[in-house]
Amino acid sequence: MNMRPPPPKRVLGGVFIPTVTLAHGGGGKAMKDLIDDVFISAFAGAAPEVLEDQARFDLTMLATHGDRLAFTTDSFVVDPLFFPGGDIGKLAVYGTVNDLAVGGAKPLYLSCAVVIEEGMQVETLRRIALSMAEAVREAGVSIVTGDTKVVQRGACDKIFITTTGIGVIRPGLELGIDHVTPGDAILVNGLLGDHGAAILCARGDMELETSIESDCAALHGLIEVLLAAAPGTRCIRDATRGGVATVLNEIANASGVSIEIDEALTPLREEVRGFCEILGLDPLYLANEGKIVVVVPPEESAAALAALSGHALGQGSSIIGHAVRGEAGRVTMQTVFGGRRIVDMLVGEQLPRIC
Amino acid sequence: MNMRPPPPKRVLGGVFIPTVTLAHGGGGKAMKDLIDDVFISAFAGAAPEVLEDQARFDLTMLATHGDRLAFTTDSFVVDPLFFPGGDIGKLAVYGTVNDLAVGGAKPLYLSCAVVIEEGMQVETLRRIALSMAEAVREAGVSIVTGDTKVVQRGACDKIFITTTGIGVIRPGLELGIDHVTPGDAILVNGLLGDHGAAILCARGDMELETSIESDCAALHGLIEVLLAAAPGTRCIRDATRGGVATVLNEIANASGVSIEIDEALTPLREEVRGFCEILGLDPLYLANEGKIVVVVPPEESAAALAALSGHALGQGSSIIGHAVRGEAGRVTMQTVFGGRRIVDMLVGEQLPRIC
Structure with missing residues (x-):
């Protein structure tokens, strides 16, 4: 018979105390x-x-x-x-x-x-x-x-x-959300909204069973590869609270440009899309913890996309749109139905305690 | 008749919202x-x-x-x-x-x-x-x-x-609680325990009326003056949570020395002393937010005391004791009644949410 000793009790200062006092x-x-x-x-x-x-x-x-x-x-x-x-x-x-x-x-x-x-x-x-x-x-x-x-x-x-x-x-590197000019390409490094959806499911209020996992990851390795391939990168932002929509609005405001994105090019997991439809949420506002919005000059967009896509944390990277001349701070999206809608800054709270 | 306009309502984003949502x-x-x-x-x-x-x-x-x-x-x-x-x-x-x-x-x-x-x-x-x-x-x-x-x-x-x-x-400055040697002098920069006593009174549970105020202050100016006068200073610690007693124990442990202090030399406001007597608290464990424990070599003790005492935040400074050869980590106090008692590390909690 195989007898195993019980696991040793973990102790604090020599005394087993199970809870914090x-x-x-x-x-x-x-x-x-x-x-x-x-x-x-x-x-x-x-x-x-x-x-x-x-x-x-x-x-x-x-x-x-x-x-x-x-x-x-x-x-x-x-x-x-x-x-x-x-x-x-x-x-x-x-x-x-x-x-x-x-x-x-x-x-x-x-x-x-x-x-x-x-x-x-x-x-x-x-x-x-x-x-x-x-x-x-x-x-x-x-x-x-x-x-x-x-x-x-x-x-x-x-x-x-x-x-x-x-x-x-390092010397010479100047990133800033006020550095974007019309013509610049806007990229994301993969499927959007996983973190927000995973947290909402994990709370259990919705009684939805999904296999969506948070995308939380450390992105400095990915960003290093990106900056090597696209040294003219204007700015990078992680799309956490407020999602990609909020980041795009901040960039458009700070740089005094309009931004146009294309819904068909916006990477979204099928499950997250369905989840948002059921709950009436907009995935552009869902929080991410492993996704960045990257703005690069047009001549570096292909190199940036290739660099992101070649990294383990950049699977599903996509050029989702461009900065354009137009009303400062205006962000719009070409929908899959052919229309164009305004993507405003998040007003109010979509989901508290997401991070 | 003197008609004053009502004060303008403070607004957030153009809308008056009185509470955080x-x-x-x-x-x-x-x-x-x-x-x-x-x-x-x-x-x-x-x-x-x-x-x-x-x-x-x-x-x-x-x-x-x-x-x-x-x-x-x-x-x-x-x-x-x-x-x-x-x-x-x-x-x-x-x-x-x-x-x-x-x-x-x-x-x-x-x-x-x-x-x-x-x-x-x-x-x-x-x-x-x-x-x-x-x-x-x-x-x-x-x-x-x-x-x-x-x-x-x-x-x-x-x-x-x-x-x-x-x-x-700055270059060459090496302070550390493990740098103390027997013979070193131990100083504090004034009356002890005011912060802890002020918080306890402010909670109102005790129904004690006192005029004790927190000693909270920024001490970098005082410390600059001290270091100029006593460049051989071994270490400085602010005596916050756990009070002077905890700091002395940490120093004695880290440096492998004993520390002896003298109750008669320990500066205490009469009101704090009375407050502690009523509540059965030991003022050595009361939190401070504007008091430091300073250890200097014996030949610099007079200069250190003069420097501290000459600063607005060092009124009531005192040499309260010395590091001595003896059991590593042992802190004792000569009481005003002539005995000598051990000043142990705080076990448990004297007062939660003091800072």
Whole structure:
């Protein structure tokens, strides 16, 4: 007979405590134990021996990667914490890595601040920390400083994570949503709306069964390949909250151009299309966590499309439209029925707590 | 008769909306209006014309200030939002400025990520943003990037703010809690426990009326003066959550020394002492938001004390004890009654949501 010993109980500071208590946010011994056991052990290797209140690193070391620093922050409040294709931890790493990458920066360092609700399962926290650790390894960045707060039951919904990132931009690279001129081509790197649809399904309110998974991914590798192939790239934006429609409106406004896109060229999973039809949602406003809108000058559009399509995270890339002369800030779409409709900025909220 | 026109109603995006709604976190037009009206208008001058997802700045410009970057993050969940001597906005700025400064860094840039509960008064948010703006001006730093999330009613308690800071450390400055050796002097820059006591009183649970105000302040100016006078300073820590007792334990552990302090030399406001006696609290564990623990070599202790005492934020500075040879990590206090008691690390939680 094959007898296996029971798995060892995980302990915090030598005592098995299954849930997070207010003491874990008190700044004392319990907090140190929680941080050591859950976060330091997950981020092993990246963490220094002596914990100071700030991380420190050489400017000369940074300067070998570029000449400008990029700095970005995002709070993640996604509900549910775990969903098909990802979880809040992955999202918190990828989201900030992507916000750096779309500015043309090489992502280097992250900070991580968590607000935890009293009573949260320590095992759940551990799963999230391990997922973050995997994501930072994969993205080639390090979490170098952090903070932990615990609030009483009911004062927050399980856990909120704020990550802040530092990256370095190489000399001469100038991306900006105000750099677009008429004639520029507009691309996306694949099927739109998967993240928004996956989260909505995962909430279970709709009683819809689908196999849609979040597209959440770190995009700096893809962007590196793109910028090598299309060095004249005007701007890149990740189409998260507010979806592709919101990004297009921001670009059209900042650059003072009109944008025309073609519904037939807009990549959409059949399931997401159906899902949107049932719920009366517009997929252009659905959030993505692994999709970027790229604007390149016309002479680089073929090279950009080839570069994106050749990358694992660019399957299904497409030139969806162009910037044109016309009313500043106006975005329109040629529909599959032959008409042309205005794609306005999202007014109101399509789906709260999507990221 | 003196007829005054009514004050103009404050509007968001041309419409008067008194409270924050989920739409304000949707990534679309409502969010842009909220950010423009509340945050950009408060942080005016610091904000760029075109809002990108990341701030960018020259490494060469940073390099003129030093050779290493310091990077730190903190979430602020203080309850109540407004308290005698400060508010969550001030705290969020000063806390991160101080976490940079105690590492010897000149604080330069902050990011600010907010999670807001649906239904929060826009005027309250505006007060907080204006308070942050005043604090960054006073501290000489800039908020250069941010994020806004809104969660449904009950999913967070009013507002949580996460600030992350970047600063630069000048060449040759090496502070560390593991640098302390026996004989070193331990100083604090004034009366202890005011912040913790002020928050506890402000909650109103105790029905105690006091005039205690939070000591929250930006300490980088004080620290600059200190480092000029005592260039051999071993380490500096701000005594926030967990109070002076926790900081002393961290130092004793990291440096492998014992620490002996003297109760008679520990500066305490008479009101805080009384407050602690009534409630059975130990003032050494009360949080401070404008107090640092400084360790200097014995030959620099007089210069350090004079430098601290000569600064507006160092009134009441005192040498409270010394590092000594002995059991690593042991902190003891000579009491006013002549005994000696162990000052352990805080076990459990003294007061949740203190910062």
